[in-house]
Amino acid sequence: MCGTCGCDSATVITLLPDEQVPAWLSEHKRSAANGHHHVPLGAVSLHEQAHSDEGHHHAHDDEVHALASAESGRTVEIQQKVLAKNDDLAEQNRGWLRERGILAVNLMSSPGSGKTTLLERTTKELAHRMTISVIEGDQETALDARRIKAAGSKVVQINTGVGCHLDAAMVAQGLRGLDPPSGSVVVIENVGNLVCPALFDLGEGARVVLASVTEGADKPLKYPHMFRQADLVLLNKTDLLPYVDFDMKQYMTDLRRAAPNALLLQISATNGDGIQAWYDWVQRRVPPPHD
Amino acid sequence: MHELAITEGVVDAVASRLPDAKVTCVRLEIGALSGVVADSVRFCFDLVTEGTNLEGATLEITQPPARCHCRVCGKDFEPDGPIALCPCGSAEVTVLVGQDLKITSVQVA
Secondary structure, eight states, rough: TTTOOOOOOOOOOEESSSOOOOOOSOOOOGGGSSSSSSTTTTOOOOOOHHHHHHTTOOOOOOOOSSSSSTTSSOEEEEEEEHHHHHHHHHHHHHHHHHTTTOOEEEEEEETTTTTTHHHHHHHHHTTTTTEEEEEEEESSSSSSHHHHHHOEEEEEEEOTTOOSSHHHHHHHHHHHHOOOOOEEEEEEOOOOOOGGGGGOOOOSSSSEEEEEEEGGGTTHHHHHHHHHSSSSEEEGGGGGGGGSSOOHHHHHHHHHOOOTOEEEEOOOTOOTTTOOOHHHHHHHHOOOOOO | HHHHHHHHHHHHHHHSSSSSSSSEEEEEEEEESSOOOHHEEOOOOOOHHHTTTTTOOEEEEEEEOOOEEETTTTOOOOOOOSSSOOSOOOOOOOEESSSSSSEEEEOOO
């Protein structure tokens, strides 16, 4: 674990360079000698940079009270949220984004729901209307980042190693690496997982859960923590509805129960059905650029 | 398996607060709607504390029930399971308590 911020030292953050993506990105290079893997060959290490930034400080709640300090076997009352450090960093990210007038969207789904396909299409089709950059979270490889890069967006790949989710510290580094312009959108493609990412605030302005009809209609009830905090649920692969056993009525009923505040949009990232409503949703939320 | 990261967070927080103390017990509160599995935290705890000043400490977890407020019928209720649904049938609810995940206190030698 990193001694400075406690982040998982197995995390590798790579800013894809503007030129052709080099072959080494397809491998996962790690400098195992010091056990700290932030600087693979040729990659831009954003970690130290993030630590040196003014906005980056560590959460230390000062409410520690020693109840009976003179005695041995004393109880020390702490009353601290376990995720306080992450939540504090997330608030810093939120402030950083607000100051610059940037919309950050935390995009979460199971593996294979179509997050990267959706982003490829979105970045291509919205390129003339807004700047979209992407933070890609995966356990391993830069495969998704290469797809997004090829579609025309600036992208940072975060490989979490054994980690099952992105956290606010990783996103802080990603944001500084991307340096997105004012009035733009940053989509954070979280690690494909309907469980763990639900707990970690990244400082995003909106939470979007992408589901697909091929996963079955039971996901909102099976993964209520993920759906409960969604602002928007995108139901993807609707072009496959004729071929799969998916009870739309049941899905909508269950989604209302699990995510009463979420808007549902049905889309096909492959053929573009319903995709305009998603674009409109994004565009309505992008802040005006600062001068 | 976010419980590993959660448990690391617990150990980090305690170790940084009390770097010189021999911690013998850590008390956690894991709310019923927190999305964290207490047994998984217990499983991770011994692994994560190894080599720290929390090594060998016991872990006491309390799991207070959730409490929600229904915005339709106006009543407070305890949800039955992870989906907060009012007995009146409404899903328009506000979670009052039960999402917390916190370190309440520790025992030091």
